[in-house]
Amino acid sequence: MTKSENLMVIEDLSLEYSERVSLFRRTQRLALSRLSFSIRRGETLGIVGNNGSGKSTLLKVLAGIFAPDSGRIVRCYENISLLSISPGYDPELSGRENAILGGMLLGNSKQEMIGAIPEILDFAELNHVADQPMRTYSTGMRARLGFSVAFKTNAEVLLIDEILSVGDHSFQEKATEELTKRLNSSQTVVLVSHSLDQVALLCDRVLWINRGSLIKIGPSHSVIREYRDSNT
Amino acid sequence: MGLSKTHLLNVFFLKLWFNIKSEVSKTYLQFLWWVLEPCLMVSIFYLVFGVFFSNGADDYIIFLLCGNIPYFWFSKSVMNSTNAVIDGGTLINQVALPKAIFPMLVVFQDLVKQIVVFACLIVFFSIYGVDTNEFWIYLPIIILTQLLLIVAASLLVAGITPFFPDLKFLVDTGLLILMFSSGVFFRYQDVIPDKFHDLYFLNPIAALLMNYRNVIIYNSPPDWSSLMLMAASSLAVIAVLLVFYRRNETRYARIVAK
Numbered sequence: 001m002t003k004s005e006n007l008m009v010i011e012d013l014s015l016e017y018s019e020r021v022s023l024f025r026r027t028q029r030l031a032l033s034r035l036s037f038s039i040r041r042g043e044t045l046g047i048v049g050n051n052g053s054g055k056s057t058l059l060k061v062l063a064g065i066f067a068p069d070s071g072r073i074v075r076c077y078e079n080i081s082l083l084s085i086s087p088g089y090d091p092e093l094s095g096r097e098n099a100i101l102g103g104m105l106l107g108n109s110k111q112e113m114i115g116a117i118p119e120i121l122d123f124a125e126l127n128h129v130a131d132q133p134m135r136t137y138s139t140g141m142r143a144r145l146g147f148s149v150a151f152k153t154n155a156e157v158l159l160i161d162e163i164l165s166v167g168d169h170s171f172q173e174k175a176t177e178e179l180t181k182r183l184n185s186s187q188t189v190v191l192v193s194h195s196l197d198q199v200a201l202l203c204d205r206v207l208w209i210n211r212g213s214l215i216k217i218g219p220s221h222s223v224i225r226e227y228r229d230s231n232t
Numbered sequence: 233m234g235l236s237k238t239h240l241l242n243v244f245f246l247k248l249w250f251n252i253k254s255e256v257s258k259t260y261l262q263f264l265w266w267v268l269e270p271c272l273m274v275s276i277f278y279l280v281f282g283v284f285f286s287n288g289a290d291d292y293i294i295f296l297l298c299g300n301i302p303y304f305w306f307s308k309s310v311m312n313s314t315n316a317v318i319d320g321g322t323l324i325n326q327v328a329l330p331k332a333i334f335p336m337l338v339v340f341q342d343l344v345k346q347i348v349v350f351a352c353l354i355v356f357f358s359i360y361g362v363d364t365n366e367f368w369i370y371l372p373i374i375i376l377t378q379l380l381l382i383v384a385a386s387l388l389v390a391g392i393t394p395f396f397p398d399l400k401f402l403v404d405t406g407l408l409i410l411m412f413s414s415g416v417f418f419r420y421q422d423v424i425p426d427k428f429h430d431l432y433f434l435n436p437i438a439a440l441l442m443n444y445r446n447v448i449i450y451n452s453p454p455d456w457s458s459l460m461l462m463a464a465s466s467l468a469v470i471a472v473l474l475v476f477y478r479r480n481e482t483r484y485a486r487i488v489a490k
Contacts, residue, residue: 015485060485064328067482088247088323092254101250104243105327107235133257 002168006076007157007188008039008062013071015054015061033059033212034071034148039157042186046203046220048196048227053214055192059159062190077188081106081155085146091135095126098134099149106153116152123178125171132184140168147175158182161192176202200224235479244333248340255341266345267352272299273377281417291449292364299443301353301418306382306437307407309342314332314403317394321488331484332477335390339383350375357448367447370454374443377459379437380466391480395489414438436462 015032028046031054039045047055060066062073063082089098099120101146103113121127123145126137134142160179183189183202193199199206199220206223208215216223235243257264274293282292287407309420316334317324324331358364391401414437415423424432439462443454 060325065325065485075255082326084326088320088326090250092257093250097250097253101243101246104239104246105323105329107239109239110242110246144333 005041005043006074007074008036009074010038010075011036011072013061013068013073015057015066015068031212032061032068035209035212035214036071037207037214037217039188039190040194042188043205044183044189044191044203045204046199046201047190047192047209048224049209049215050231052211053209055209056161057212058209059161059190059192062157063159064140067196077109077156079155080157081153082159082161083145083153084151084161085150089134089142089146092133093147094131095134095141096121097146098128102146102149103152106150107155108152113152120145120148120152123151123174140171144171147171151178156188158187158189160189162194187206196224196228240330240333244337248337248344251337251341252344263345263348266348270301270304270349273304277417291362294357294360294449295419295445296417297353297356298448299414301349302378302440302444303411303414303416303437305342305346305349306378306385306440309339309382310385310389310403311407312338312342313390314393314400316386317484318397318488324485325489328482330477331391331481332387332474335386336383338390339379341384342344342382345378362448363451365447365451367451367453370447371444374440374447374454374459377463377466378440380463380470381440384466384473385467387470387477391473391477394484395480410435410437415441433458461474462473 003056013032013035016028017031019027019029019059021027047058049055056064059082063080065082083106087103093101096117099117100110100113103116104110108116121130124141124147126141126145129137129141134145137145176198180202187189191199191203203220205218206220206227207217208223208227216226260266261268274297277296278293282296307394313335317331320331320334351371389399389403414435420429420432420438420442433442439455439458443459446452446454
C-alpha cells in the first residue's frame with residue numbers, strides 16, 4: 001500500500017440544479033461542471049472557493065447524499081462520513097440522547113456511543129446540562145456538542161464542512177488541535193473552510209473551484225497563494 | 233457506502249423511542265392524549281349521529297367505536313406520513329439514509345399509540361358488557377392486515393409528496409371522503425343498495441370496518457377473502473414503492489434541501 005494510493009477517483013463529474021418556477025417552466029443551474037480529481041489515502045484535501053462555488057454540493061456528492069448527473073466516482077473504502085454539527089437533533093431530547101443518536105447516524109454503534117458519552121461531554125464542556133433538553137442550549141453549546149460527537153466517528157474518510165467555525169475562541173483552538181491530531185494519524189480528510197490560514201495549516205493539497213469548475217488542484221501553499229491573488 | 237442493515241435497524245428503533253419520548257414531553261397531559269384524542273373524536277360522533285340524528289339503535293356506541301377507532305388509526309398515520317420525508321430534510325442532507333425510514337417511523341410511532349388505544353378499547357368493551365366470542369382470536373389478523381394497508385398508503389404519500397407537494401391537499405380530501413363513505417357511523421346494509429355491495433367493499437376501509445364488526449359485534453368470522461386480497465395487494469404496493477424509493481434515493485436530498 002503506497003502513500004499515494006487513490007481512495008476516491010472523481011471523473012468528469014457534473015451536477016445540475018433544476019428548479020421549478022411555474023407549472024411547466026424549470027430553470028437549470030450548473031452547480032458542478034466536469035470535475036476530475038482524486039483523493040489519496042491519508043491525505044488532507046482542502047476545498048476553497050467563493051460563496052456559491054459548489055463546495056458544499058461537492059461534499060454531498062462525495063458523501064453519497066447527492067448523485068451526480070453525469071460522470072462517475074470510483075470509491076475504494078469501507079465507509080465515509082460527512083461531519084455535520086447537528087445530524088437530526090431533536091430539541092426536546094437531552095444533549096446526552098442527541099449525542100448517542102447523532103453518533104449512531106454517523107456510523108458508530110450504540111455501545112460505542114454510550115461508552116464515549118463521558119468523554120464527549122467533557123470535551124464539549126457540557127456535563128452540567130447533559131440531561132437538559134437541547135432546546136435550552138445556546139447555539140454555541142449545540143455546536144460544541146455536535147463537534148465533539150462528530151469527532152467520535154471512525155469512518156475511513158471524513159468530509160468536513162465549515163465545522164471548525166463553531167463555539168468561542170478557546171473552543172475553536174481546542175477543536176483545531178483535536179482535528180490536527182486526527183489529521184496526523186493517517187486519516188483521510190476533505191475539508192471545506194473559509195479560513196485560508198486554517199486550510200494552509202492543515203491541508204496537504206488544495207482544490208480550488210469557482211462556479212462549479214475546477215480552477216486548480218495542487219500543493220496547498222501555491223494554490224492558496226494564487227487564490228488569494230485572484231481575490232485581490 | 234452507507235450504513236449496514238443491522239445498524240440501520242438499531243438507529244430506527246432508538247429514533248422511534250426518542251420520537252415518542254419527544255412527542256410525549258411536549259404536552260402537559262403527555263401520553264394521556266393517545267387515548268383522550270380518540271375519546272373526544274368518538275364523543276363528537278356519538279353526539280351528532282347517536283343523539284342529534286337519534287340513530288337510536290342499541291349499543292350504537294359499540295358500533296361507532298368499531299368504525300371510528302380503526303378509521304382514525306388509518307387517517308392519522310397517513311396524514312402524519314404525508315410530510316415525513318420533507319420534514320426529514322435536514323437529516324437527509326447530512327446522512328445518506330434510505331428515505332423509506334421516515335414514513336416507517338411515523339407508522340410505527342402511531343402503531344405504538346394504537347396498541348394502547350386497542351387495549352383501552354377492550355377494557356371498555358368488557359366493562360360495557362360486550363360478550364367475547366371465539367372469533368376474537370382473529371382480531372390480531374385484522375389489525376395486521378390494516379397495518380399492511382397503512383404501511384402501503386403511508387409509503388405512497390410520503391414518497392410522492394416531495395415530488396408533487398399538491399398531493400397534501402388531495403390526501404386531506406381523500407381521507408375525509410373515506411370517513412364519510414366507509415360506514416364509520418352507518419350500517420352499510422341500511423345505506424348501500426344490495427347490488428352495489430361488491431363495489432362498496434372495493435374500498436379497503438369499508439371492508440376492514442365490516443370485518444372488525446363481524447368479529448366484535450356479530451359473532452361471526454371475518455371475511456377471509458377480503459382480508460387476503462387486502463394483504464396481498466398491500467404487499468404488492470409496498471414492494472413497488474420500495475423499488476421507487478430505491479430508484480429515487482438520491483433525488484430526495486436535492487428536492488428537500490434545506
